[in-house]
Amino acid sequence: MSTLVVIDSAPYGDWTGREALDMAFSLAAFDQPVTLLFLGAGVNWLRKGQAPEGISQKSVEKNLSAAPIFGVEGLLADGRDCEAYGLAEADLIAGVTRVDVGSDLLHQYTHTVFAG
């Protein structure tokens, strides 16, 4: 079983992305192959230099940087959405692969999951 966990909403506005991240870490903790894909406004999760302390939230940047350590196999971002949000390679946290999202990509996984 391999799972693609998709995050398609921006960080800090709702809780679904954090809960999707918990799902990914949980799969990794049980040694199940898992990859995270960021789509649409979700690509903003991958932006360097996030500072959400002013709105009493913890930065998701740290969680994501730790993802490979916890066994998450990949951090993927939709290349076109990165462009739409002005995210060049240098603006992204380390370890992100920009991809073309289509059926070729989705067919590589047995499960595709959204948290909400």
Next chain:
Amino acid sequence: MTMQHSEPFSFTIVITGAPYSSQAPQTAIGFARAALASGHRIDRIFLYGDGVHLASALSSPPSDEPHWPREWSQLLEAHDIPGIACIASALRRGLVDEAEKKRYELSAHNVRAPFVIAGLGEWVEAGLRSSRVIYFHGGSGA
């Protein structure tokens, strides 16, 4: 109309939308009833995110509205289906069983039987064991 399959499916149903703010719990119960009526098995229900509110023993909708937590509890009991609310989602949202009430020294517990609270490991196992995992979302995401 009845679906014809050579072999019945085993389903895990994941509900992430709350009752009374999303359609997810009632769409899911319609699916569950249809699946059972067609001879399929439901391995478990997993409540995640806002979906954990379905396990509240304190929901008290007006008497002329469907009582979704009760409807779901009755379905689970009638078919002996485990209902699990994710512990991390539940505790954040004030859904607490007796053990967690004691652990956090809270004034009450409010998980409706037969729902129990447990970790995401239950969901991971669902992906490995069930032939299909079906998600019912609230659709409130940005």
